[in-house]
Amino acid sequence: MKVLITGGAGFLGKKLATALSADPKWSEIVLFDRIAPVGLPEDDRFTIEVGDIRDPVQVGKLVTNDMDLIYHLAAVVSADAETNFDLGMDVNLKGTHYLLEAARHSHADPMFVFASSIAVYGGDLPEVGDDQTIITPMISYGVQKTMGELLVQDYSRKGFVDGRALRLPTIVVRPGKPNKAASTFASSIIREPLKGLKAVCPVTADSRMYILSPRKAVDALLRGAALPGSAFGWNRRLTIPGKSFTVEEMAESVREIAGQKAFELIEWKVDPMIQRIVGGWMPDFDASRGMQLGFEADESIQSVVHAFIEDEIEYQN
């Protein structure tokens, strides 16, 4: 069986590919991205495809007639899509549409798992959102992800693909370097001090975020494909359970686990643009439907930090 991961050079794409490779049923795991992935484990089943998701011809060729499962992770992230509007529209909306069209017209009727984001929520938010909360995104990234979800939903309803749009919480702790997501600091303020490096926190300490660790995010992507379509019913759009923490709680976990010196590497300096974007995000969510479907949040902020240390720091040493 064959699986495609777009955004395969991203940290989540690589972790997902590695997790999938543990299952011998996958005879080929195709990683597509605009650059080749770096640091992927050795496995003969990995195929690297470098290309541009904005090109419908390339995307059409990517979805071969023997493709069983597509994970669509490729995206222009939040702050980047806000600054470069056309790029965001081209990659996040048109790219998703091209990939869905390719899947629709392939002979294999592939399953289509779309990585959406809680950035679809915005506007007049409740303190705790739930599965009935109206979706009024206030950043272009969220608008484009909402439109992607709607396409996945309608393509599934029409029987063009067996789709699932999984709305991921903010992923913390991301490994590697900061990216152009407005949320990147939430990882930096944990990751950098644990490595003995400085990090700037651009939002106030009481800012609240709804987060999920990379481990649990990979679990969610695997579970999203393992569930039968009937488990989702007509509604293929789902918020994945996460946990809500203040930035202060996140910083305190650094002090608790790595000590006062590590904690003091965090510099607090508000960036109004980031504060505005993050302040407009869903602070907490009652993800009842996701929990009923067996998706699992992290236990605590400490478990999130320990998982990062195990997977990224100890693994490197």
Added chain:
Amino acid sequence: MKVLITGGAGFLGKKLATALSADPKWSEIVLFDRIAPVGLPEDDRFTIEVGDIRDPVQVGKLVTNDMDLIYHLAAVVSADAETNFDLGMDVNLKGTHYLLEAARHSHADPMFVFASSIAVYGGDLPEVGDDQTIITPMISYGVQKTMGELLVQDYSRKGFVDGRALRLPTIVVRPGKPNKAASTFASSIIREPLKGLKAVCPVTADSRMYILSPRKAVDALLRGAALPGSAFGWNRRLTIPGKSFTVEEMAESVREIAGQKAFELIEWKVDPMIQRIVGGWMPDFDASRGMQLGFEADESIQSVVHAFIEDEIEYQN
């Protein structure tokens, strides 16, 4: 001042053009459609443009640098978009995007009024929806209108256009002949008997619909452009107030106003596809925000029918 109406050959486009022509401030009223409008009153200020909204070059030329206001009514209607999926995507999603792009890049910063539809609502609906009801469309037309709303919202937030997405109830009584909208029967069962013609009602008598007369729909489109952007605030998506009636109440109004013979011209014969689509629509709505913004529903089903007689039957005689 100059105004553009896409879908200008449709009944609503023509009524809107006629209403706009009463205001001398409009020096040119451009009606764009794939065919020329028929039965438009004589007015030197009307300019007819025949073309294809699926062609971004044509759409780009349409939005001249002196265009002050754009009414985007052109659409592939519900049952048609359900049968011809690609046509619906091309006209309803891509066409809307092309027009927004043309408006964004014109020098006049035009106001953009998008005619959306309560067909955006679907799924597990409450008995009475409201401005906080989650939008989970269950037909492709509703999905495409939702995506159009999201684009209008984001283009407005970014300052590309001064947009307003007005979610119109089902328009009853439409003049002329039945179209490919799943809701077309709601007009037919009133219009045809009043003209002494037979009409088929493809849904059960207890089916409930949220409707608005053409007169009030034109009023809503005028009001949507007359309000300052500040009246809408950040949320440029708005459900226009209508009234909820059962199909039985609609048929009874025919008996009351035109007599038993007219009523007996209605043949009751359920079409499962139409019943399924209409059964999935919003049956009633508390349009508080729209009412606060001064939009007005019809008084009664009788006033809806009388308006049709005055505007369409007596006018013709």
